[in-house]
Amino acid sequence: FVEFRRFKGNCTTLFLEKNIETGCGDNIALISENHSFTYFQLLELVNQAAHELTNIYGIQSGNRVLLRGYNSAAFAVYWLAIARIGAIAVATMPLLRKKELEVIAEMAAVSLMICEDELASELDSFSKNENTKLLLFNRSDFNVTLKKYNFSTNFQPFIASEELLALIGFTSGTTGKPKMTAHYHSDVAAICEGFPKYSLKPKRGEIFAGSPPLGFTFGLGGLLLFPLYYGATSLLIPKPAPEVLLQAIEEQGVTTCFTAPTAWRVMCEKAADYNIDTLKYCVSAGEALSAKVAKDWEEVTGIPILDGIGATEMLHIFIGSSHEKRKIGFTGVPIPGYEATLFDDFGNEIQEINKAGRLAVRGITGCKYLFNTEKQDAYVQNGWNFTGDIYQKDADGFFQFVARGDDMIISSGYNIAAIEVEQVLLEHELIKECAVVGKPDENRGMLVAAYVVLHESVSGNDELKIQIQNWFKEHAAPYKYPRHIEFVATLPKTETGKIQRFKLRTS
Ligand code: 3UK
CATH class of the missing domain: 3.40.50.12780 (ANL, N-terminal domain)
Structure with missing residues (x-):
């Protein structure tokens, strides 16, 4: 290093x-579809x-x-x-x-x-x-x-x-x-x-695969940089649906797999149909891994899932688990090279055990927003990076995810800004006003839910919901589309005209 x-x-x-x-020159570095390169x-x-x-x-x-x-x-x-x-x-x-x-x-x-x-x-x-x-x-x-x-x-x-x-x-x-x-x-x-050395100890001959795109730093690190750094093999799968991933693990002898909790849940249901004996390291990141998925996967396959929280701002995982140090329901401990702590709303570091606060981290990587000093000053305060997450820490120093601190909807591992979905919806000719919130959902973690006020002359029905959803997918990445749409006459607002999203979240 x-x-x-x-x-x-x-x-x-x-x-x-x-x-x-x-x-390592003759070892396989990359495998993908019809290619295999030393x-x-x-x-x-x-x-x-x-x-x-x-x-x-x-x-x-x-x-x-x-x-x-x-x-x-x-x-x-x-x-x-x-x-x-x-x-x-x-x-x-x-x-x-x-x-x-x-x-x-x-x-x-x-x-x-x-x-x-x-x-x-x-x-x-x-x-x-x-x-x-x-x-x-x-x-x-x-x-x-x-x-x-x-x-x-x-x-x-x-x-x-x-x-x-x-x-x-x-x-x-x-x-x-x-x-x-x-x-x-x-x-x-x-x-x-950082994370791979601590958690995976990669060895030559091991094969890394998974589903996050290389355009997402979770995928870039886990699927490409980590294996190549350690002389291991990177297996890149263009369209890695859970079944495709399971099949690749069986056929190629994958040892190390990176994916998000939603995919681990689906893979868990199908794992029994495949021989995945080579698999040793299962990494989950992108959103909170529920204790249920972690338990079910380990029960079905005998392999633990190693949770880890990363962020684009931090480049990769900074709190995570290893085979030696893990607890179901917890993200893990700070990776060597990082320190993590929690702050209360008054800017004081929380000393108590199991008290929720704003997660702050500092170490070998950090946030550098380009041309956005306002956001930079909000993310990095006194040298600490504030990820926007609420966490708590137990007596053994394990960090546990509590909630997202802002209006970001994390659905199936994707980060979707509520306001971004609203902006797209507002371009639909029949939509007058709308508010988008995340609704808890068993399968996706959160669901994108849109509350829509239509123009006076139109009335809403199920057909229009589907039409809006299809229209949305043409105009923005399909994973952002509102899976739940409700037509309402008005939106709850403050006197100053600000939409009260918290009221919709609990409605
Ligand atoms: C959330 C988690 C609970 C959390 C990422 C690994 O997800 C990555 O980057 P993003 O910028 O999102 C960051 C936010 O996602 N999150 C991520 N992992 C977990 N919440 N448990 C987790 N294990 O809100 C965080 O602030 O899209 C993940 C590596 C690189 C990454 N960029």
Whole structure:
């Protein structure tokens, strides 16, 4: 770690060389669909892709490059090539739609968009109008296309003398407009030396797989950076439905699996149909893991689920569990390198046991919002990062999730800002007013519920609900759509006209 910290400028891809130097060159680094690349082959592909980006698209260190695709070897190679050049990766989730992508591309001032052909339609209209260039790839033969250029398989990675940004992650903030969080190359090394070292102790030959997209830092770390850092194997699955994941575990001999509580619950129901004997480490993050799901999974499979809380702002998991140290119903303990504590509403650190308070964390990574000093000052206070979560701590120092402190709806592992859903709904021609809240739901944790006031001339019925839902899915990422819609005559408001969401939550 200290060694990587020395390369302040760019250490993210140097661990590929480091693994090769220490005898890992012929081990499999990446597997995905029709591809399987050794560490040697991966480094060569990354170098050739770096040549493609610099020679053909003029990308230099400091440029921001948007990346859009399903989890695949191609996505991984381009992500690593961006890092190797010293450019900044703006990886996005495949489900995002045109409008959301437009906002991201503009906020991050991207010079190039690298996109999988299957997902290109959402970028069509705006890529033509801007100076932004577009590189389309096909995830099954990107390597054949790349080889045709005949670029050198060597590429000198860009090394700066100061800290260099590696990536920008987008988080859907409570204000609806996504926030840009930036992380340095040294942060990438830091997370590799954090949660995985403490909790998983990765070994060569182990195979990592899971469902979070590489455009989400949970997936980026767990499915790509952690295995590659430790000389293990990354198995990338483009459309990882729970059954697909179970089948991959059986067929490929996956040892380490990252997914969200909702998927663990579904996988639990089906696990008996598969041989998953190779599986040793099951990581859950993204939302609170219920004690029931944790218990059921362990009962069915004999393998414990290791819970961990991470955040885009912190890059990865900072409180988590290990086989040696875990308690069902608790997220875990601070990962070595981090400190965590709780504050009350008056800004005092809570000393009592089992008293809920605002979670604050500090350590080897931290929040850096770009161009948003107001949000930065709210997230980081006196050196502590406030994640917006309410937690409590027991006598053994285990942290337990209590609630989200704001209007973020966490549904099936996705963070959905209530206000963002409202803004989309308000564009529907029949909708006059609306308020969106999260409703507790057994399967999804929270459910997006919309209270809708229609224009005078229209009356609501079930057909219109479905029509609004379908319309919504065309205009924003489908996972954000309101699963519950209620037509109301008025919304509860304060005298000053502010919607009282708490009244809807309890209605
Ligand atoms: C919630 C959890 C209870 C919590 C993430 C692992 O989820 C990740 O990042 P996001 O920015 O959301 C952060 C928020 O999600 N949360 C995450 N994990 C848990 N709540 N128990 C958990 N285990 O509200 C947090 O503030 O989308 C997770 C690694 C990287 C990540 N970016």
